[in-house]
Amino acid sequence: MRFRLRYQHHNLELAPGHFVIGRSTDCQLSLDDPLVSRRHARLVVTDDSIYLEDLGSRNGVLVSGAKVEGKRQLVGGDRFTIGSQEMVVIDSQGSDRSVTGPATGSVHATFAGPLTVTSMPALKSDQDEGSRKADAFKLLGAVADKALAMGKADEAERILGSLLGQLIERARAGAKLQPEVIEQAARYAARLAGATGKGSWVDYTIELFALHQRVVSAVVVDELYVSVRRASAVNLAQLRAYLAAMKTVSTQLSPNERFLLQRVEGLEKLAALR
Numbered sequence: 001m002r003f004r005l006r007y008q009h010h011n012l013e014l015a016p017g018h019f020v021i022g023r024s025t026d027c028q029l030s031l032d033d034p035l036v037s038r039r040h041a042r043l044v045v046t047d048d049s050i051y052l053e054d055l056g057s058r059n060g061v062l063v064s065g066a067k068v069e070g071k072r073q074l075v076g077g078d079r080f081t082i083g084s085q086e087m088v089v090i091d092s093q094g095s096d097r098s099v100t101g102p103a104t105g106s107v108h109a110t111f112a113g114p115l116t117v118t119s120m121p122a123l124k125s126d127q128d129e130g131s132r133k134a135d136a137f138k139l140l141g142a143v144a145d146k147a148l149a150m151g152k153a154d155e156a157e158r159i160l161g162s163l164l165g166q167l168i169e170r171a172r173a174g175a176k177l178q179p180e181v182i183e184q185a186a187r188y189a190a191r192l193a194g195a196t197g198k199g200s201w202v203d204y205t206i207e208l209f210a211l212h213q214r215v216v217s218a219v220v221v222d223e224l225y226v227s228v229r230r231a232s233a234v235n236l237a238q239l240r241a242y243l244a245a246m247k248t249v250s251t252q253l254s255p256n257e258r259f260l261l262q263r264v265e266g267l268e269k270l271a272a273l274r
Contacts, residue, residue, distance in 0.1 A: 003090065007085070018044055023040070041053060059083060193224075199235070205224060
Protein backbone atom coordinates (compact mmCIF):
# COMPACT_ATOMS: atom_id res chain seq x y z
CA MET A 1 0.00 0.00 0.00
CA ARG A 2 1.27 3.44 -0.89
CA PHE A 3 0.19 5.46 2.17
CA ARG A 4 0.76 4.92 5.86
CA LEU A 5 -0.01 6.96 8.95
CA ARG A 6 2.71 7.35 11.59
CA TYR A 7 1.23 7.68 15.08
CA GLN A 8 2.99 7.02 18.42
CA HIS A 9 5.78 5.05 16.71
CA HIS A 10 3.27 2.86 14.88
CA ASN A 11 2.70 2.73 11.14
CA LEU A 12 -0.94 2.32 10.15
CA GLU A 13 -1.26 1.06 6.59
CA LEU A 14 -4.03 2.92 4.78
CA ALA A 15 -6.02 0.93 2.26
CA PRO A 16 -8.10 2.91 -0.28
CA GLY A 17 -11.33 4.08 1.34
CA HIS A 18 -12.61 6.40 4.06
CA PHE A 19 -10.78 6.35 7.40
CA VAL A 20 -12.62 8.19 10.22
CA ILE A 21 -10.69 9.46 13.23
CA GLY A 22 -12.41 10.48 16.45
CA ARG A 23 -13.20 9.68 20.06
CA SER A 24 -16.06 7.30 19.27
CA THR A 25 -15.26 3.60 19.30
CA ASP A 26 -17.14 3.40 15.99
CA CYS A 27 -14.30 5.27 14.28
CA GLN A 28 -11.60 3.34 12.43
CA LEU A 29 -9.05 5.14 14.61
CA SER A 30 -10.40 5.83 18.10
CA LEU A 31 -8.43 8.35 20.19
CA ASP A 32 -8.79 8.60 23.95
CA ASP A 33 -8.44 12.38 24.08
CA PRO A 34 -11.03 14.81 25.50
CA LEU A 35 -10.05 17.42 22.89
CA VAL A 36 -11.10 15.07 20.08
CA SER A 37 -14.70 15.10 18.86
CA ARG A 38 -16.65 11.85 18.50
CA ARG A 39 -16.21 11.98 14.71
CA HIS A 40 -13.43 14.49 14.30
CA ALA A 41 -11.88 14.04 10.86
CA ARG A 42 -11.74 11.72 7.87
CA LEU A 43 -8.93 10.54 5.64
CA VAL A 44 -10.00 9.80 2.08
CA VAL A 45 -7.46 7.47 0.50
CA THR A 46 -7.14 6.42 -3.14
CA ASP A 47 -4.39 4.52 -4.94
CA ASP A 48 -2.48 7.73 -5.67
CA SER A 49 -3.78 10.43 -3.30
CA ILE A 50 -4.83 11.13 0.27
CA TYR A 51 -7.11 13.88 1.57
CA LEU A 52 -7.86 15.08 5.11
CA GLU A 53 -11.33 16.42 5.89
CA ASP A 54 -12.56 18.13 9.07
CA LEU A 55 -15.97 16.68 9.98
CA GLY A 56 -17.12 19.80 11.81
CA SER A 57 -15.03 19.10 14.91
CA ARG A 58 -15.12 21.41 17.91
CA ASN A 59 -11.36 22.05 18.04
CA GLY A 60 -10.51 21.74 14.36
CA VAL A 61 -7.69 20.01 12.49
CA LEU A 62 -4.24 21.51 11.91
CA VAL A 63 -1.80 20.65 9.14
CA SER A 64 1.66 22.03 9.90
CA GLY A 65 0.00 24.51 12.25
CA ALA A 66 -2.59 25.75 9.70
CA LYS A 67 -6.27 25.04 10.27
CA VAL A 68 -7.96 22.85 7.68
CA GLU A 69 -11.05 24.34 6.08
CA GLY A 70 -13.12 21.62 4.45
CA LYS A 71 -10.88 19.12 2.66
CA ARG A 72 -7.13 19.30 2.04
CA GLN A 73 -4.83 17.05 0.04
CA LEU A 74 -1.86 15.69 1.94
CA VAL A 75 1.58 14.67 0.75
CA GLY A 76 4.28 12.51 2.30
CA GLY A 77 5.79 14.14 5.38
CA ASP A 78 2.72 16.27 6.18
CA ARG A 79 2.08 16.46 9.92
CA PHE A 80 -1.42 17.05 11.18
CA THR A 81 -2.86 17.47 14.66
CA ILE A 82 -6.19 16.22 15.99
CA GLY A 83 -6.82 17.23 19.58
CA SER A 84 -3.43 16.82 21.26
CA GLN A 85 -2.39 13.99 18.94
CA GLU A 86 0.09 14.48 16.08
CA MET A 87 0.24 12.16 13.08
CA VAL A 88 2.45 12.03 9.99
CA VAL A 89 1.61 10.88 6.48
CA ILE A 90 4.13 8.53 4.90
CA ASP A 91 4.17 8.06 1.13
CA SER A 92 6.09 4.99 -0.02
CA GLN A 93 6.58 6.63 -3.43
CA GLY A 94 7.81 9.90 -1.99
CA SER A 95 10.92 10.97 -0.10
CA ASP A 96 9.18 11.76 3.21
CA ARG A 97 12.27 13.69 4.25
CA SER A 98 10.46 15.29 7.18
CA VAL A 99 9.70 11.92 8.78
CA THR A 100 12.52 10.87 11.08
CA GLY A 101 13.11 7.87 13.30
CA PRO A 102 12.08 4.28 12.71
CA ALA A 103 8.61 3.03 13.50
CA THR A 104 8.59 0.30 16.13
CA GLY A 105 5.37 -1.34 15.05
CA SER A 106 3.11 -1.72 12.04
CA VAL A 107 -0.66 -2.07 12.11
CA HIS A 108 -2.88 -2.70 9.12
CA ALA A 109 -6.02 -0.54 9.15
CA THR A 110 -8.69 -2.41 7.22
CA PHE A 111 -11.59 0.10 7.55
CA ALA A 112 -13.76 -2.89 8.44
CA GLY A 113 -13.69 -2.23 12.17
CA PRO A 114 -12.37 0.26 14.72
CA LEU A 115 -8.80 0.43 15.89
CA THR A 116 -8.47 1.89 19.38
CA VAL A 117 -5.03 3.41 19.75
CA THR A 118 -5.08 3.16 23.54
CA SER A 119 -5.07 -0.64 23.17
CA MET A 120 -1.68 -0.61 21.45
CA PRO A 121 1.32 -1.66 23.55
CA ALA A 122 3.40 1.14 25.05
CA LEU A 123 6.52 1.10 22.91
CA LYS A 124 8.07 4.44 23.80
CA SER A 125 10.81 4.86 26.36
CA ASP A 126 9.92 6.24 29.78
CA GLN A 127 11.64 9.49 28.87
CA ASP A 128 9.63 9.86 25.66
CA GLU A 129 6.42 8.96 27.48
CA GLY A 130 7.18 11.44 30.25
CA SER A 131 7.77 14.21 27.74
CA ARG A 132 4.52 13.38 25.99
CA LYS A 133 2.59 13.53 29.28
CA ALA A 134 4.18 16.87 30.13
CA ASP A 135 3.12 18.22 26.73
CA ALA A 136 -0.38 16.85 27.28
CA PHE A 137 -0.64 18.76 30.56
CA LYS A 138 0.36 21.97 28.81
CA LEU A 139 -2.51 21.56 26.39
CA LEU A 140 -5.20 19.97 28.55
CA GLY A 141 -4.27 21.99 31.62
CA ALA A 142 -5.05 25.26 29.89
CA VAL A 143 -8.49 23.99 28.93
CA ALA A 144 -9.13 22.59 32.40
CA ASP A 145 -8.04 25.85 34.02
CA LYS A 146 -10.70 27.69 32.05
CA ALA A 147 -13.34 25.16 33.06
CA LEU A 148 -12.38 25.46 36.74
CA ALA A 149 -12.40 29.25 36.54
CA MET A 150 -15.96 29.06 35.18
CA GLY A 151 -17.03 26.74 37.99
CA LYS A 152 -17.41 23.76 35.64
CA ALA A 153 -15.79 21.17 37.88
CA ASP A 154 -17.34 18.18 36.11
CA GLU A 155 -15.99 19.36 32.76
CA ALA A 156 -12.50 19.91 34.19
CA GLU A 157 -12.61 16.40 35.68
CA ARG A 158 -13.67 14.96 32.32
CA ILE A 159 -10.84 16.75 30.55
CA LEU A 160 -8.11 15.62 32.96
CA GLY A 161 -9.50 12.35 34.30
CA SER A 162 -8.14 10.08 31.58
CA LEU A 163 -4.64 11.56 31.65
CA LEU A 164 -4.45 11.48 35.46
CA GLY A 165 -5.70 7.90 35.45
CA GLN A 166 -3.02 6.85 32.98
CA LEU A 167 -0.31 8.46 35.10
CA ILE A 168 -1.27 6.78 38.38
CA GLU A 169 -1.51 3.41 36.65
CA ARG A 170 2.00 3.84 35.24
CA ALA A 171 3.28 4.81 38.69
CA ARG A 172 1.58 1.78 40.26
CA ALA A 173 3.28 -0.39 37.65
CA GLY A 174 6.66 0.89 38.81
CA ALA A 175 7.34 3.66 36.29
CA LYS A 176 9.08 6.73 37.67
CA LEU A 177 7.37 9.86 36.39
CA GLN A 178 9.23 13.07 35.73
CA PRO A 179 9.18 15.50 38.71
CA GLU A 180 7.44 18.08 36.52
CA VAL A 181 4.70 15.60 35.64
CA ILE A 182 4.27 14.52 39.28
CA GLU A 183 3.88 18.14 40.34
CA GLN A 184 1.38 18.97 37.60
CA ALA A 185 -0.69 15.84 38.19
CA ALA A 186 -0.76 16.37 41.96
CA ARG A 187 -1.66 20.03 41.65
CA TYR A 188 -4.57 19.34 39.31
CA ALA A 189 -5.78 16.40 41.40
CA ALA A 190 -5.77 18.59 44.51
CA ARG A 191 -7.69 21.30 42.67
CA LEU A 192 -10.21 18.76 41.41
CA ALA A 193 -10.72 17.56 44.98
CA GLY A 194 -11.78 21.03 46.06
CA ALA A 195 -13.82 21.73 42.95
CA THR A 196 -15.72 18.42 42.86
CA GLY A 197 -15.82 17.70 46.59
CA LYS A 198 -14.40 14.22 45.98
CA GLY A 199 -11.95 12.97 48.58
CA SER A 200 -10.66 10.41 46.09
CA TRP A 201 -8.66 13.17 44.39
CA VAL A 202 -6.93 13.94 47.71
CA ASP A 203 -6.16 10.22 47.98
CA TYR A 204 -4.78 10.32 44.42
CA THR A 205 -2.42 13.16 45.32
CA ILE A 206 -1.04 11.43 48.41
CA GLU A 207 -0.64 8.12 46.58
CA LEU A 208 1.26 9.78 43.74
CA PHE A 209 3.84 11.23 46.12
CA ALA A 210 3.97 8.02 48.14
CA LEU A 211 4.71 5.92 45.06
CA HIS A 212 7.66 8.18 44.27
CA GLN A 213 8.76 8.54 47.93
CA ARG A 214 8.66 12.30 47.60
CA VAL A 215 7.57 14.98 50.05
CA VAL A 216 4.45 16.82 48.97
CA SER A 217 5.46 20.19 47.52
CA ALA A 218 4.51 23.52 49.10
CA VAL A 219 2.13 24.47 46.30
CA VAL A 220 0.29 21.14 46.52
CA VAL A 221 0.13 21.26 50.33
CA ASP A 222 -1.49 24.70 50.13
CA GLU A 223 -4.02 23.36 47.64
CA LEU A 224 -4.74 20.31 49.80
CA TYR A 225 -5.52 22.43 52.86
CA VAL A 226 -8.24 24.13 50.84
CA SER A 227 -9.48 20.90 49.28
CA VAL A 228 -9.69 18.82 52.46
CA ARG A 229 -12.12 21.34 53.92
CA ARG A 230 -14.41 20.91 50.91
CA ALA A 231 -13.94 17.26 49.98
CA SER A 232 -15.72 14.18 51.24
CA ALA A 233 -14.02 11.54 53.38
CA VAL A 234 -10.30 11.16 52.81
CA ASN A 235 -8.46 7.84 53.09
CA LEU A 236 -6.82 8.46 56.47
CA ALA A 237 -5.11 5.07 56.52
CA GLN A 238 -3.32 5.88 53.29
CA LEU A 239 -2.35 9.36 54.49
CA ARG A 240 -0.99 7.99 57.77
CA ALA A 241 0.94 5.26 55.97
CA TYR A 242 2.54 7.90 53.75
CA LEU A 243 3.56 9.96 56.80
CA ALA A 244 4.99 6.90 58.53
CA ALA A 245 7.02 5.96 55.45
CA MET A 246 8.42 9.46 55.04
CA LYS A 247 9.37 9.67 58.71
CA THR A 248 11.63 6.64 58.27
CA VAL A 249 13.76 8.70 55.87
CA SER A 250 13.38 12.03 57.68
CA THR A 251 17.12 12.25 58.41
CA GLN A 252 17.72 12.36 54.66
CA LEU A 253 15.32 15.25 54.14
CA SER A 254 16.24 18.90 53.91
CA PRO A 255 14.96 21.37 56.55
CA ASN A 256 12.38 22.63 54.07
CA GLU A 257 11.18 19.09 53.33
CA ARG A 258 10.86 18.32 57.05
CA PHE A 259 8.79 21.48 57.46
CA LEU A 260 6.52 20.41 54.59
CA LEU A 261 6.14 17.00 56.19
CA GLN A 262 4.97 18.72 59.38
CA ARG A 263 2.37 20.55 57.31
CA VAL A 264 1.15 17.22 55.92
CA GLU A 265 0.81 16.01 59.53
CA GLY A 266 -1.41 19.02 60.15
CA LEU A 267 -3.38 18.07 57.08
CA GLU A 268 -3.93 14.58 58.52
CA LYS A 269 -5.29 16.10 61.74
CA LEU A 270 -7.60 18.35 59.76
CA ALA A 271 -8.88 15.44 57.70
CA ALA A 272 -9.45 13.36 60.86
CA LEU A 273 -11.79 16.02 62.24
CA ARG A 274 -14.13 15.83 59.25
